Amino acid sequence: MTQKKSPQGGTFKKFIVVMVIILIIALGFTGLNYYLKYFGPNVTGKQEYLYIHTGASFNDVFKTIKDEGIVKDSTTFYWSAQNMNYVNRVKPGRYHLHEGMSNRKLINMLASGTQEPVTLSFHDLRQKEQFAGFVAKKIEPDSASIIHLLDSAAYLQQYGFTPDNVYTMFLPNSYQLYWNTTPEKFFKRMYANYEKFWTPARKAKAAAINLDPIKVSILASLVDAEALHDDEMPTIAGLYLNRLNKGMKLESDPTVIFAENDFTIHRVLTRYLSINSPYNTYLHTGLPPGPIMMPSVNAVNAVLDYQKNDYIYMCAKEDFSGYHNFATNIADHLANAHKYQQALNERNIKR
Incomplete structure (x- = not known):
């Protein structure tokens, strides 16, 4: 005689199957949720960089990220940061952001201090x-x-x-x-x-002209201020060194402009020459106490590799090319100066 299957047994099996399916779905959902929180794209690309100031707390960082719209979902970022213990690993810096970065990648970058210089x-x-x-x-x-x-x-x-x-x-x-x-x-x-x-070779060149690196750079600042064209720098450097070696005042117009602190001056008038300043080389012999501008490397090298010449005087050329007329004597210099002054007058340049 054939026995009938118990209805209760079949129902229980169906219940188990359903529960397994629900569990699988729940695990899948949990896994997907976990993936999206950690590995899903979240950075918006609205900002190219995230700046974290020295001494900033996690709350400061989170506020910046939220206020500037750096991530799409600030809640998942906060949750991820908590779980990855970023709250205790905040490092200051400038961090390069990329659209589509995940929370995990962003937090790893911030926690490791991986900045872009x-x-x-x-x-x-x-x-x-x-x-x-x-x-x-x-x-x-x-x-x-x-x-x-x-x-x-x-x-x-x-x-x-x-x-x-x-x-x-x-x-x-x-x-x-x-x-x-x-x-x-x-x-x-x-x-x-x-x-x-300042290699030994450069220091040796400085010593050969009785200057140290600081004094070379101070002189180079004068050369740089005078020279509009780099190819004229060695000539100007040679002229200044001639004046230094002869114990003459350098009488550099740019030092007067620096002392006056008025860089709009184009014509150094006689009244400027008496400005009471240690930087005024019309009043004081030798180099000023410091540079009158940040000297370029070309100007420094021009002093070290100066042109050996007999020039004592120079004056801007009357063609306003930026080059200078050089002279070995006062008579030629005054003639050059007269031509330049006439050119200034013709252009109505008074100061």
């Missing part, structure tokens, strides 16, 4: 204040903190500089450094480059 390129900056302001636009420290070190005799002493001549340490070039570089680390980086530049 900034490129700092500077040249032709006349004054320390101008330089500090320029640098502060590229890295985290503000201009006041940089100026503080530039003006600190005690701090600069360790590098062998003074507030007057420290500007000679900064050689125009392109540098890569991290955005959150401190003012002290910035100085160390610049000094390392300065020492690398």
